[in-house]
Amino acid sequence: MVRMKVAGEMSYEAFAAENPASGAAPAPKQIRPAPDRRTKETKIWAVGGGKGGIGKSFIISSVAQCLARKGHRIVLLDADLGGANLHTFFGVDRPRTTLTEFFERQIPLSSLVCETGVPNLGLLIGALDTLAADHIRYSQKMKLFRHIRTLPADYVLIDIGAGTHFHTVDSFLLADTLIAAVVPELISVENLYYFLKSVFYRKLLRAMSENGWKTIIFETWKNRRNLGIRNVKELTDYLRTQSGEISGVIDEALSDFLFHIVVNKVRRRQEIKVGLGVKSICMKYFGLDARYAGYIEHDELVSRSINKRQPYLQTHTGSRCSGQIEVVAENLLQQKAFG
Amino acid sequence: MTPPAGKPAEIIEALQVLELPAEATLTQIRQSYRFLKDLYGGESIATLPVSGEISTKDRQQIIEKIDAAYEALIRFFEDERGRDLSVQRSAPDEIARYLADVEEITGAVLKTVRKMQGFVPEEVAAETRIPVLNLERIEQEDFAAFPPPVYTRGFVSGYADFLGLEADRASSDFMRRFNAWKENRGGGNPPHRFRLAFWKKKK
Structure with missing residues (x-):
């Protein structure tokens, strides 16, 4: 936990290598971008969590405002392609430009960024009128991901939406800083675990596929009952025993893999510790590195602000909830643990 | 690293x-x-x-x-x-069993839990910034020597929080006993030995 490291990043080359159908030539296996190649480029943060209604959009839009206030240039991207609603948080009415223009009319991403009324903070709205969001082609998605890094911003913050569909998971894996949101309720924790495991499995699958071992991981997971594999940790443990090379690939995939847990809608003092519990389970049961970035307490005024279409942080600057959001933003920025 | x-x-x-x-x-x-x-x-x-x-x-x-x-x-x-x-260290389940029988969080309960967890008052003070003297007053329920209620409440909840107890419950239990003691001696806040001592020292 004390390791400081650059969070995971998935290069376009890696995407292309996994799916040659995307039109790009498969990149040679051994060429991987140096980890610090992007330090001066746009950093990507994404928030996910599996369950809907746990405040992912609220968290990411509030954190975005905190970062923008500090003078960072932020673009907030609503990648919830079928259910975009981030614009509502800022009271942006019927946005004229959305990702639809990018997908259908090839308009560059940077010219689709709308103003939010908050200095330094731009908003890219998901495709509002794409009814069949699931049918966005893989190549379209890859193009979007490729273009995100070229946006004129210090940070691009992505709201990926609910669920564990591979579109959602892929958008999440795009980020350098992975934020996992949860509320202190059993269902939410359960969904968070499903989500984190899917994310991890997809990450592992990619790393293995890059080396041409896609079938190994498929076959292992298919035969998991016979092999006595009950969880992702046992899966990686088993794969590690297969060969030193595989072990190396897994180590590399895991080495820059870190979740930042944010607990939202805390109503009681004891619920603050849910974040610590979830972090511990991630580390001890799943073998995933995790950090507890902080909590945000429940505030009735949040939903009232949203209904009034006013950004909560602007209308309730001094509230406890705002203070906690600032702590979360600062911890994420410093890659620090809460407490 | x-x-x-x-x-x-x-x-x-x-x-x-x-x-x-x-x-x-x-x-x-x-x-x-x-x-x-x-x-x-x-x-x-x-x-x-x-x-x-x-x-x-x-x-x-x-x-x-x-x-x-x-x-x-x-x-x-x-x-x-x-x-x-490690002398007085007790297992967490032992502490949980002890707490299950506790109906009201008193100074004595705080002291017992602290001892079961193996802390000395100085360690609690270093972490919570509550002076050792006041920790001892709370444990002994030396009501007459307490600082004004607003501080006492804060100290008790801080102390309980440190011990992993429910801070709100601990402070309300404790303040109820404090108030009952005040009623018994005829109401009003206690004469502030705390404050008097301060002025005396100045003189």
Whole structure:
């Protein structure tokens, strides 16, 4: 936990290598971008969590405002392609430009960024009128991901939406800083675990596929009952025993893999510790590195602000909830643990 | 990652088992140990969804690892401080059993829990910033010597929070007893020995 490291990043080359159908030539296996190649480029943060209604959009839009206030240039991207609603948080009415223009009319991403009324903070709205969001082609998605890094911003913050569909998971894996949101309720924790495991499995699958071992991981997971594999940790443990090379690939995939847990809608003092519990389970049961970035307490005024279409942080600057959001933003920025 | 001077690799490893950074204090170690023992020893919303994914044996192994890490860390700190820290240490489930029978959180309860957790008042004071004198007054329920109620309430809730008790319950229980004592001696706030002593010293 004390390791400081650059969070995971998935290069376009890696995407292309996994799916040659995307039109790009498969990149040679051994060429991987140096980890610090992007330090001066746009950093990507994404928030996910599996369950809907746990405040992912609220968290990411509030954190975005905190970062923008500090003078960072932020673009907030609503990648919830079928259910975009981030614009509502800022009271942006019927946005004229959305990702639809990018997908259908090839308009560059940077010219689709709308103003939010908050200095330094731009908003890219998901495709509002794409009814069949699931049918966005893989190549379209890859193009979007490729273009995100070229946006004129210090940070691009992505709201990926609910669920564990591979579109959602892929958008999440795009980020350098992975934020996992949860509320202190059993269902939410359960969904968070499903989500984190899917994310991890997809990450592992990619790393293995890059080396041409896609079938190994498929076959292992298919035969998991016979092999006595009950969880992702046992899966990686088993794969590690297969060969030193595989072990190396897994180590590399895991080495820059870190979740930042944010607990939202805390109503009681004891619920603050849910974040610590979830972090511990991630580390001890799943073998995933995790950090507890902080909590945000429940505030009735949040939903009232949203209904009034006013950004909560602007209308309730001094509230406890705002203070906690600032702590979360600062911890994420410093890659620090809460407490 | 470089271990800070004076901490051997196995201590850093033990701290990692307790999910703590290399510079963790003894108090943090104890709190984390108690938390992890409760987490893996019982059921909570964090563990319930994954209860089917891990065998009882594996879970037991995790608990044993946590215990071993804690023992190693306590030994390390004992050597460092030249003091036996484990004398009055009780297992978390023993504390939980004790607390289950407690109806009202009194000064004596706070003292018992503190002793069961093996803390001396100085350690509590260092962490909570509550002066040792006031911690002792709270434990002894020396109502006449208390600072004004607003401070007392804050001290009690801070102390209870440190011990891992419900701070709101502890302070309301305690203040109820404080108020009952005030009623008995005819109402009003107690003469502030606290404040008088301050003025006397000035003179």
